[in-house]
Amino acid sequence: MQMKTAGVIGGGAWGTALAQVVARAGLAVTLQARETEVVDSITRDRVNAAFLPGIELDPAIRAKTEMADLADCDLVLAVPPAQHLRGTLEAFRPHFRPGTPVILCSKGIERGTLKLMTDVLAETLPEATPAVLSGPSFAGEVARGLPTAVTLAVADADLGEALMARLSPPGFRLYLTDDLIGAEAGGALKNVLAIACGIVEGRQLGRSAHAALITRGFAEMTRLCVALGGRAETVAGLCGLGDLVLTCSSPQSRNMSLGLALGEGQTVEQALAGKRSVAEGYQSAPAVRDLGLKLGLDMPIAYGVAALLAGEATVDQVIGSLLSRPLRAETDG
Numbered sequence: 259m260q261m262k263t264a265g266v267i268g269g270g271a272w273g274t275a276l277a278q279v280v281a282r283a284g285l286a287v288t289l290q291a292r293e294t295e296v297v298d299s300i301t302r303d304r305v306n307a308a309f310l311p312g313i314e315l316d317p318a319i320r321a322k323t324e325m326a327d328l329a330d331c332d333l334v335l336a337v338p339p340a341q342h343l344r345g346t347l348e349a350f351r352p353h354f355r356p357g358t359p360v361i362l363c364s365k366g367i368e369r370g371t372l373k374l375m376t377d378v379l380a381e382t383l384p385e386a387t388p389a390v391l392s393g394p395s396f397a398g399e400v401a402r403g404l405p406t407a408v409t410l411a412v413a414d415a416d417l418g419e420a421l422m423a424r425l426s427p428p429g430f431r432l433y434l435t436d437d438l439i440g441a442e443a444g445g446a447l448k449n450v451l452a453i454a455c456g457i458v459e460g461r462q463l464g465r466s467a468h469a470a471l472i473t474r475g476f477a478e479m480t481r482l483c484v485a486l487g488g489r490a491e492t493v494a495g496l497c498g499l500g501d502l503v504l505t506c507s508s509p510q511s512r513n514m515s516l517g518l519a520l521g522e523g524q525t526v527e528q529a530l531a532g533k534r535s536v537a538e539g540y541q542s543a544p545a546v547r548d549l550g551l552k553l554g555l556d557m558p559i560a561y562g563v564a565a566l567l568a569g570e571a572t573v574d575q576v577i578g579s580l581l582s583r584p585l586r587a588e589t590d591g
């Protein structure tokens with residue numbers, strides 16, 4: 259399969275950083291952004307001033323507002339916020355060539371339907387060949403060329419090998435799996451858990467509580483992954499544990515910084531006021547809770563965050579209820 263041109267849908271921080279990665283890998287890249295402001299900024303100044311300021315972009319990236327400009331691409335990376343994936347793919351549908359690989363890079367679960375991103379793709383572009391890219395990767399770091407490694411999930415081994423080889427410029431290492439559900443489960447939950455970690459930081463509950471929360475959060479992630487049909491070993495990798503550790507460790511994370519603000523006493527409205535960037539944990543928390551309850555899963559941290567964000571409980575009530583749960587064996591499912 260020829261892989262000379264790539265389309266990136268979504269001109270936010272991550273779409274722009276991935277366009278940079280793909281350009282460094284030697285492909286011609288078309289970045290589709292809805293906002294003319296973003297397209298003009300990239301075309302004129304080689305920078306995405308709105309979502310990724312201060313980072314010079316590769317000349318091989320051309321920015322466009324129209325989906326039609328992606329029609330001839332050999333592969334497509336879909337990078338809108340998770341709640342907009344369906345609408346975005348529906349808009350792309352008239353320009354889509356059947357069989358083209360679509361690499362899903364959004365992290366979340368669709369509210370209302372409780373669908374994973376691969377389900378949304380299967381419903382909107384059933385002729386697409388799906389792939390998932392997920393792992394520890396702050397857009398600013400990746401766009402500047404700092405090194406990281408992430409998971410690439412593709413069902414077909416030959417296509418997976420080809421994509422892995424083609425999309426791994428120096429400093430951006432792809433590790434292959436055929437477990438798409440596992441790769442999605444990690445990214446969907448880690449943002450909710452990062453809000454909880456931010457609260458621990460904001461309330462100054464200490465490093466021990468922080469480590470305990472990451473570990474018990476990872477147990478919730480593993481339960482969700484397995485219940486959805488993924489493999490536990492997948493979330494033990496970059497797309498699960500790797501991303502959880504990153505997102506729970508740095509206020510660079512929009513999700514952790516939301517939690518920090520809540521832990522310091524701000525309301526949800528105050529913490530989100532004026533923010534143009536997406537905090538996917540805030541968006542996905544109700545869907546994570548509905549899905550977990552539907553599957554009969556024990557996910558107290560995720561449910562606590564969802565209750566807090568919905569205004570059903572205060573920070574202190576959530577912390578109190580987590581600390582007063584019945585004692586149990588560590589490895590109980």
Ligand SMILES: NC(=O)C1=CN([C@@H]2O[C@H](COP(=O)(O)OP(=O)(O)OC[C@H]3O[C@@H](n4cnc5c(N)ncnc54)[C@H](OP(=O)(O)O)[C@@H]3O)[C@@H](O)[C@H]2O)C=CC1
Nearest residue numbers: 268269270271272273291292293342364365396397535536
């Ligand atoms: N930032 C990061 O470090 C990482 C982000 N991700 C994931 O990537 C996804 C995108 O995040 P990110 O790029 O950071 O987002 P940003 O907050 O940087 O940008 C917002 C994005 O939202 C898009 N958008 C806003 N409203 C709509 C709408 N109604 N329909 C379609 N798109 C809309 C914008 O598109 P447009 O420009 O076209 O207006 C823009 O791409 C998320 O799921 C996130 O979890 C994954 C790994 C790293």
Ligand SMILES: O=C(CO)COP(=O)(O)O
Nearest residue numbers: 393394395396511512513
């Ligand atoms: O997904 C990310 C890093 O892998 C980005 O995290 P935030 O969305 O919390 O900034």
